[in-house]
Each structure stands twice: as structure tokens, then as C-alpha cells.
Amino acid sequence: MDKKAVVELVGKYISIWNEPDPRARKAAIDDVFTGQAVYVDPTITADGVAAIDRYIADAQRDFTGMLFTHGAVLTHHDAVHFSWRVGPADGAPAVSGSDVAWLEGGQIKQLYGFFDGY
Secondary structure, X not given: OOHHHHHHHHHHHHHHHHOOOHHHHHHHHHHHEEEEEEEEEOOEEEEXXXXXXXXXXXXHHHXXXXXXXXXXXXXXXXXXXXXXXXXXXXOOOOEEEEEEEEEEOOEEEEEEEEEOOO
């Protein structure tokens, strides 16, 4: 994938975290992740798109009213690294971190999330 396509994929991924409608969120997850995708962070290993959807729905309840955004996107050889944060739209982030993902066929195959200070 070229860098523009990877940046667009990261934007779609982050938008999933902000999508309140369960059907729209699930459709976006199916678009962004491979069917056998794995999401890992310090609190969970979510194996498959259904588990990823459940984890994101739970996180949305924890961060009600907050906005997920991303920073610079670095990519090469089917891998991508980017920073992210979540917090009030007009305030300091409540949580921030970075993710590293491996891509396959224009989708995320594996994603490892890191929380700043964790």
C-alpha cells in the first residue's frame, strides 16, 4: 500500500473508536480488519472481528463524550506505526499511546496498542 492509502486506513480505524452506531461500527470494522485479525493491548487480546467490536464498544462506554484522534503515521513494508489520544475535543487527552499494525491486502491483520505510562 502507498502511504496515502495507509494514512486513510488509519483514519478509518480511528473513526471506528468514535462511531456510536453498532451497525456502522461493525461495518467499518469489517472494512478495516481482516476476518482473522488480532488486536492486542496491555489489557486484552481480542481475536477476530467480533471480539474487536466488543472491546471497542466497551471502551466507548468508558470514554463517553470523548474523541479519539491520531498523530503522525509512519509506514513501510506492510507495517504502520501511529500515535493516538482520546479525550475531550477541547481539552487534554485522558489517555494516549501508539499502535503498531501489520497489514494484509489493504486491511489490518494484527494490531498492538501501547498506552503511554503503562
